[in-house]
Amino acid sequence: MIRVVLPYHLRALAQVGGEVEIAVAGRVTQRSVLDALEARYPMLRGTIRDHVTQQRRPMLRFFACQDDLSHESPDAPLPEAVTLGTEPFWIIGAIAGG
């Protein structure tokens, strides 16, 4: 299972408490993880990636194993620790605003 940590407001939307665990078929990439996350929690569709362009929303970032993966290809494999479930895939909202 792939572990995903959501920012506060998306946890509220998905009605989940802490991190979520999802099954991902095939290669574990940003795209396959987000596809699986949105299939399990469809209320998150459009809140992480734009509905049409599928681009990451500008005020969100993707991290794993201390690395910022936001500018990696969405089809690049995620670190093995994420694949094995020992490390989560982090979706982080910018700490900005008033």
Added chain:
Amino acid sequence: MSGVRVFVGTRKGAFILTSDGKRQRWDISGPHFGGWEIYHMKASPADPNRIYVSQTSGWFGQVIQRSDDGGKTWHQPGTPPGEPTTTPQGWPKGESNKFVYDTSAETGAPLTTHQWYDGTQHPWEFKRVWHIEPSLSDPDTVYAGVEDAALFRTTDGARNWHEIAGLRGHGTGPKWQPGAGGMGLHTILLDKSNPQRIFIAISAAGAFRTDDGGKTWKPINRGLRAEYTPDPTPEVGFCVHDMVTHPARPGVLFMQLHQGGGVFRSDNAGDQWTEVKGNLPTDFGFPIEIHAHEPETIYVVPMNPFLRVPIDGQLKVWRSRTGGHEWEPLTKGLPQENCYVNVLRDAMAADSLDKCGIYFGTTGGQVYASADSGDSWQPIVRDLPAVLSVEAQTLP
């Protein structure tokens, strides 16, 4: 008539204020959807327990919320609480926050650009829902005015939205441009006597009307003046702030236009407008509201046109009982010194109790109520986040 709910959308969530017919004591619930901007929320006239909410965020985009029990519980349409969120095949049940512009050739609206601040053409980009207008007869049918300006409709309770593309594609779209707050479609007026007729208004494009259910549209801006543009009477390009009509006289419209214009009325469904600002202290303000039982009684909140705050720090609602021209300031219960808040375009509403109630919210977080048509006011709450919208629902 047993009471009233006042829906308050703020920069940090939604609040629901409830009272009986006396409107002296209020129960306050919220924040709902805390931390999100609530541009608008409104109940269905056809089902008082059905409420729709536009919840939006610069981080996470647009979300639509719906309640089927008068605001006790909420869900995103397509994913009812307690039910699986996907079909047995694993597909999402609904995409209630998916607003995609219709550029198909079939609709005749393959339009993709409008005018940008620098005069160049800019692609249409969906940002948020500014205004929600439920159908007068069907709780599952709702209209949504969005930024960048377009009109969407759902007929399945907000599970899916489809653009009414004839508006954006009718021909003047490339001349529309955003105001400082964005290019939003903020006003939607439905006509109970003629379901085929809809009025809408856009900043900064103007007012438009359809008489065939949305297939075709035409600008209705003749008679308006925009002193701040090279051509003061263009076909489109007006920064309409708000527009209102009375259900008993749907062909009579009142408008608060941007600075340089003022307050206007039309007696022929927008075909021609007449300026009626009369003795108002300024021509600038955002909301305009109408009395529930007196079609010639209207309300505005004039502001200093340069500062966009009350003149001399005195918060005054101005009322006309003559459909414009002659106005009286209403001050009883409102702060008359050191008040420098604004009242935004969708932040004023009226109930339809026997003694009409008027409500408005401020950018300082106060929500004021009058249970006597504006003669006197009291704050229901004083310290909410900045108020973006106020709607009043009269409970049966």
